[in-house]
Amino acid sequence: MKKFVDLLKKYPLLNCFIAIFFSMVAIKSIPTETYVQMCILRMLLCGTLFFLLSFISGDKTINSCGNSTGYVIKVAAAIWLLALPLGLLGLVAKLAEAETIRPDWPYQIFTIFLLFVFVGLFEELAFRAIINDALLYRFRDKKNVFLWIAIVSSLVFGAAHIFGYVLMTPLDWVQALGKTLSAGVFGLCTLILYWHTRNVWACGLVHGIYDFIVGFSTALTDSSMSASYVVPEEHAVLAIIVYAVSVLVMLIPLGIIWKKVGKKIDFDEIRRTW
Secondary structure, eight states: OHHHHHHHHHOHHHHHHHHHHHHHHHHHHSOOOSHHHHHHHHHHHHHHHHHHHHHHHTTHHHHHTTTTHHHHHHHTHHHHHHHHHHHHHHHHHHHHHOSSOOTTHHHHHHHHHHHHHHHHHHHHIIIIIIHHHHHHHHHTTSTTHHHHHHHHHHHHHHHHTTTTOOOOSHHHHHHHHHHHHHHHHHHHHHHHHHHHHOOHHHHHHHHHHHHHHHHGGGGGSSSOOOOOSSOOHHHHHHHHHHHHHHHHHHHHHHHHHHHHTGGGOOHHHHHHHO
16 A cells, blocks of 8 residues: 555656546446435545645645635636526526426525535546646646646546547537537636635635536426536537537636736746745
8 A cells, every 4th residue: 555655646647647537437437316425425535636635745735725715705706707697597497497396495405505515626626736736746847837737627627527428420529629618718717716826625615606606496496417518419509509608708707817816826936836
């Protein structure tokens, strides 16, 4: 076991690959039929990822959790404001299609909120903290390391959403690309916040609350919470349009966050002290 731990410490990219691969396999293979089960799985994965992250950056990132949380939340208001119309549209759609509202909807709303918080933290740990720290520790002296971190972390995060889908037609591939790009632009927003604060908990909270605002209406009915990111051909064009609009819309908070936060980042200091 000691040799394996030493191997993970010596090769951060191997650690990164194991963390992401293990997480995706766990999510796809472990049955979760209720919101509570989904939440418990994400909680366990968060603990696992914190453990693996410690082999890359020690306790530096963990000790930064809690610092600047209020600042990150304040900056994230731009993201949440964009999520609000999407959440309201989802609410209207659910109310229109549902014959009855679940009698236990307050409890379901609460469990979904917890689920989204841990989903957000899990995704920030996996696709921001671990990828960023692994690449930075391996290539910190390279001139364009931060550009490559932004590209790799955003694309891997976006592609994780379509992991497991069988892409058969050109429309399937365009949808997959659209979802990858739309999620990737969102990931760039939280990556900038992570670079500036190293507060992965705050980034996870921002991410989770965004997802909750968009998807809270799922708790009102008995419909499945599982999202389909690659839809059948008859709905594919509409899905592609939605993804294209999502990319364009997410560029707004990305520009705001870069202007307010990104320009303050001292990348040379991160190279030296991260």
